[in-house]
Amino acid sequence: MKIIACIKQVPEKDTRFEINPQGTWIQEQELTFEINECDVYALEEALRLKEKHGGEVVLLSLGGESAEKTMRRGLALGADRGILILAARDQTTDPFTVARALLTQVRLEQPDLVLTGVRSDDQAFSQTGTLLAELLGWPHATIVMKIDWEAGAGRLTIQRELEAGLLEEVSLPFPAVLTIQQGINQVRYPSLKGIMAARKKELRRVNWAATGVSGDRKIAIEKLVFPKSDKKSEIIGGTPRDAAATLVEKMKKEMKIL
Amino acid sequence: MQLGAPHPERWNVSDLILFLVEHGGGRTRPLTWECLAFVQGLALELSRKVIGVVLGNNIDSVCAEVAAAKVQEIWKVSAPELETYNPDCFSAALCQIIKPAEPYAFAFAHTYRTIDFAPKLAAALNVGFISDITRYRIDGGRPVFTKSVFHDKLAAEVSFCAAPPHLLSIQIGSFPGDAAQREGRAPVQEKPVNLAGVPDRRRMLQIIQAMKNQVDLSRAQIIVAVGRGIGKQENLKVAQELAAALGAEIGASRPIVDMEWLPRDRQIGSSGQTVAPRVYFAIGISGAIQHIVGMKNSAFVVAINKDPNAPIFKVANYGIVGDLFEVVPALTQAVKQQKGNG
Numbered sequence: 001m002k003i004i005a006c007i008k009q010v011p012e013k014d015t016r017f018e019i020n021p022q023g024t025w026i027q028e029q030e031l032t033f034e035i036n037e038c039d040v041y042a043l044e045e046a047l048r049l050k051e052k053h054g055g056e057v058v059l060l061s062l063g064g065e066s067a068e069k070t071m072r073r074g075l076a077l078g079a080d081r082g083i084l085i086l087a088a089r090d091q092t093t094d095p096f097t098v099a100r101a102l103l104t105q106v107r108l109e110q111p112d113l114v115l116t117g118v119r120s121d122d123q124a125f126s127q128t129g130t131l132l133a134e135l136l137g138w139p140h141a142t143i144v145m146k147i148d149w150e151a152g153a154g155r156l157t158i159q160r161e162l163e164a165g166l167l168e169e170v171s172l173p174f175p176a177v178l179t180i181q182q183g184i185n186q187v188r189y190p191s192l193k194g195i196m197a198a199r200k201k202e203l204r205r206v207n208w209a210a211t212g213v214s215g216d217r218k219i220a221i222e223k224l225v226f227p228k229s230d231k232k233s234e235i236i237g238g239t240p241r242d243a244a245a246t247l248v249e250k251m252k253k254e255m256k257i258l
Numbered sequence: 259m260q261l262g263a264p265h266p267e268r269w270n271v272s273d274l275i276l277f278l279v280e281h282g283g284g285r286t287r288p289l290t291w292e293c294l295a296f297v298q299g300l301a302l303e304l305s306r307k308v309i310g311v312v313l314g315n316n317i318d319s320v321c322a323e324v325a326a327a328k329v330q331e332i333w334k335v336s337a338p339e340l341e342t343y344n345p346d347c348f349s350a351a352l353c354q355i356i357k358p359a360e361p362y363a364f365a366f367a368h369t370y371r372t373i374d375f376a377p378k379l380a381a382a383l384n385v386g387f388i389s390d391i392t393r394y395r396i397d398g399g400r401p402v403f404t405k406s407v408f409h410d411k412l413a414a415e416v417s418f419c420a421a422p423p424h425l426l427s428i429q430i431g432s433f434p435g436d437a438a439q440r441e442g443r444a445p446v447q448e449k450p451v452n453l454a455g456v457p458d459r460r461r462m463l464q465i466i467q468a469m470k471n472q473v474d475l476s477r478a479q480i481i482v483a484v485g486r487g488i489g490k491q492e493n494l495k496v497a498q499e500l501a502a503a504l505g506a507e508i509g510a511s512r513p514i515v516d517m518e519w520l521p522r523d524r525q526i527g528s529s530g531q532t533v534a535p536r537v538y539f540a541i542g543i544s545g546a547i548q549h550i551v552g553m554k555n556s557a558f559v560v561a562i563n564k565d566p567n568a569p570i571f572k573v574a575n576y577g578i579v580g581d582l583f584e585v586v587p588a589l590t591q592a593v594k595q596q597k598g599n600g
Binding site for chain 2: 011013014015016017019026094095096099118121122123124125126127128129130131133134135139140141142143145157159160161162163164165166167168169170171172173182183186216217218219220221222223224225226227228232233234235236240241243244245247248250251252254255256257258
């Protein structure tokens with residue numbers, strides 16, 4: 001089975017964000033980056049399918065030169081090779097543009113499956129994988145929590161998450177696009193051997209111009225702002241001990257749980 | 259496409275704002291009114307007309323219910339293929355409705371189902387889709403939509419570059435359904451669709467209860483919930499000691515459960531349990547919307563987090579900004595002392 005795992009490089013989760021002077025994006029200098037969380041689960045699922053059934057896992061990403069670092073991490077986890085579409089920031093913010101660029105490489109590679117995360121940690125539109133499926137004319141399923149495939153079978157059985165602890169079990173034929181939910185598996189950490197091997201693995205760069213994707217974007221992020229707060233919580237200051245004492249008073253008199 | 263007041267005599271192709279009526283078991287779901295409140299507001303500001311679209315099979319009662327709200331018309335899209343959800347049929351049916359009507363916009367509630375088919379519909383129509391909207395404003399006759407980005411720590415203002423129809427989905431809970439104008443009497447128009455040619459690809463097999471909740475957190479009076487800030491599984495004991503001192507149940511945000519540090523029946527949020535205790539302690543939980551929807555009805559929320567910009571502080575009554583490994587043990591100590599005195 002040949003699987004493409006689409007991953008995105010995003011700032012680490014713990015980051016305290018600052019907005020750039022133009023107000024159009026975050027200040028990216030000096031941030032550290034990681035693979036988007038849902039995409040890590042998608043890659044792990046791809047690796048498990050390969051380990052069980054054989055085949056190849058190809059990483060596909062879109063971003064700046066700096067994305068090589070997270071691509072190498074994906075290769076260290078066990079992907080066989082990578083394709084990085086080099087794109088400027090404004091080419092990465094419109095999900096439609098991203099999907100069309102990914103489409104060019106998926107068509108060339110002709111995998112059996114494309115796996116990616118349900119959503120990105122940065123923009124969180126939850127669109128790219130499904131847009132890609134429709135552009136390919138392939139079936140898809142989103143928010144996937146389980147993938148079952150019997151070797152040789154023409155269809156996959158998957159479970160997708162619904163609200164309130166329910167799952168929907170569906171089947172669909174190959175080739176297909178699945179968007180993976182976090183928690184589908186327990187992700188691995190790269191081994192030293194994997195890290196060493198990753199340095200030598202093929203990472204092919206594709207220039208934006210080579211994708212032939214025009215600037216026909218559908219939506220644009222005009223600016224970033226700090227969210228407006230309707231309700232302000234009362235921040236209790238002081239040393240941990242003082243703050244605890246104040247809070248206990250409130251738990252006693254106001255919340256009435258002590 | 260020029261925006262502005264429509265010609266009074268006739269509906270211009272871009273005068274309509276459509277929205278999808280959410281229903282189940284022959285009744286509208288409350289999300290319908292959230293979506294209606296959103297499109298009514300947008301239609302008023304942009305001088306457009308609101309049409310509710312009901313998709314399904316045997317949907318007369320739903321159509322009647324929503325036709326009694328303030329809408330221009332209800333479009334009934336009924337077919338046996340729409341009885342059970344399938345993205346190919348849903349997308350094909352909506353394509354057949356949207357193409358001839360050329361509405362200005364089509365709005366959805368941002369549900370797990372919408373996530374599954376609305377981007378497909380956008381690609382099929384070759385139009386833009388702004389998802390998970392929490393607010394909007396009109397800027398020179400043009401709507402600009404706000405959505406949460408970067409784990410809800412920042413908000414992005416997003417607009418359309420492509421021509422209508424525009425696809426929109428609203429975050430659940432962002433446009434209160436009580437604001438929807440419910441009094442009216444709208445005609446129900448049947449809109450035939452032909453789904454015979456839709457490929458039979460994805461088949462629904464069954465709905466499964468992910469796990470029988472062994473712990474019913476919905477009855478808990480006090481919940482101490484932990485998030486990613488706890489760092490390591492061994493550190494859970496810091497929160498467990500506070501819970502023990504308070505006689506509270508332990509809960510968790512999704513990442514903790516995904517890492518299997520706590521069982522799934524401790525998860526609070528959109529895909530876990532919904533709780534409303536007297537007091538909810540959020541420890542090292544940043545407060546992404548998927549978590550907030552599961553605990554926002556708590557009578558009191560106390561948040562302890564090192565990041566002053568963490569969105570949890572927007573729903574908390576009381577917040578302590580600091581290192582949870584200092585604050586929580588101090589709190590446990592203070593609670594024990596208080597109980598000892600009491």
